[in-house]
Amino acid sequence: MCLAMMFILAHASTAQTTLQVVTKSIEKTFSGSSVLTIEAEKADIEILTWEKSEIKATIDLIAKHPDRKTASSDLEMLKYVAEKTSREVFLRNYLVIPNEKTKPSSNLKVKYAVRIPEGMKVIIQNSFGKVLVKGNLKNLNIKADFSIIELDDLNGNIKLDTHYGEIISKSFNGVAVINSERSDLIFSNLGGQNTINAQYGKLRIESVDGLKSLNINAEKADINFEKAPLKSFYFDVSSRFGKMTLTSDFSWIQNDKTERSAILNSTLSSKIIINNSFGSITIKN
Structure with a gap:
């Protein structure tokens, strides 16, 4: 009482x-x-x-x-x-x-x-805040700590550095270099040429639209690729001391407790390359 x-x-x-x-x-x-x-x-x-x-x-x-x-x-x-x-x-x-x-x-x-x-x-x-960018830009360079970055229908060349934050990207098309540490990344309708370097955190690609290339280098990250364009790209996926969950389309090159690697459509020129250590990779169609 x-x-x-x-x-x-x-x-x-x-x-x-x-x-x-x-x-x-x-x-x-x-x-x-x-x-x-x-x-x-x-x-x-x-x-x-x-x-x-x-x-x-x-x-x-x-x-x-x-x-x-x-x-x-x-x-x-x-x-x-x-x-x-x-x-x-x-x-x-x-x-x-x-x-x-x-x-x-x-x-x-x-x-x-x-x-x-x-x-x-x-x-x-910026630090301890939020950044929203929308439109056609020549170049965009963002350094953010403990912040949320939102890209909405953005076109241009971008470089993002995020620490302890979050990136939410919708309908990006251009050239992107993203460096992420202990941050969560979410992409939908991802297009253009993209290089992502991620340490810790989660990376989720929900869909692509106009994607030309994707290169992911990660460590201790959880990577989820949903609705992956399996018929349109050469996939080269590898993991060290981690877990990989792939569709049956992939051909395993190596699959043991230490090293895992698989490829798909090796004759295609457009590439999606994913490397991860001490984390997980999941690819769905």
Whole structure:
């Protein structure tokens, strides 16, 4: 009975606590730029291409705290940079703490909503946040820690480096180099030429569309290839100290406790190569 009463009181106390949200919004427009660079932390970043020739950036600096005055005071420590140098637009957020006694107690967050012309080069660095990119780009380079990266209907040359995060890619077509450490990767309608280097984590390919080549080098990862295009590619699959589950179409070259390797359609020129150590490979049609 006492425990029940304590739970009810704790729940009521939690329900009565309302977070106060204080937001500062900045809107900037830039023209004559071919490169966008964003250096962020604890940020949600959205990059979309549009038909205009200019860059429009909206930056929201956000502080959340039960006390509105505290949220407002802490928000003053959250700073930003939005400037153009030569042909590059540079966006950044950072924290300025006057002294150790004034460390912010609010939950601080930054949101970037950026519209850019097609064919630009984009460089993003983020941690403890999220990045969404959609459209046609010349180059995209993302380095992210403890973050989610979403690619939606993206075309271009990309290089992604993720640590302790997640990549969700839908309808990518271009040239991709992805380096992943302790991250989960999910691809649907994967196209173009792709090289994926993965350590730990899970890698799932749900479907392909317009795929030209795929090379996966993994260690201690779980790889699942669903709806694999078994008739259209030369498959070369190998595993060391791991598990492989393949369809009956494959021909085993070696299959023992230490080394496993199999091939399919060795006369075809388009290749899918998968290597994994101390992990698993599953291929389904």
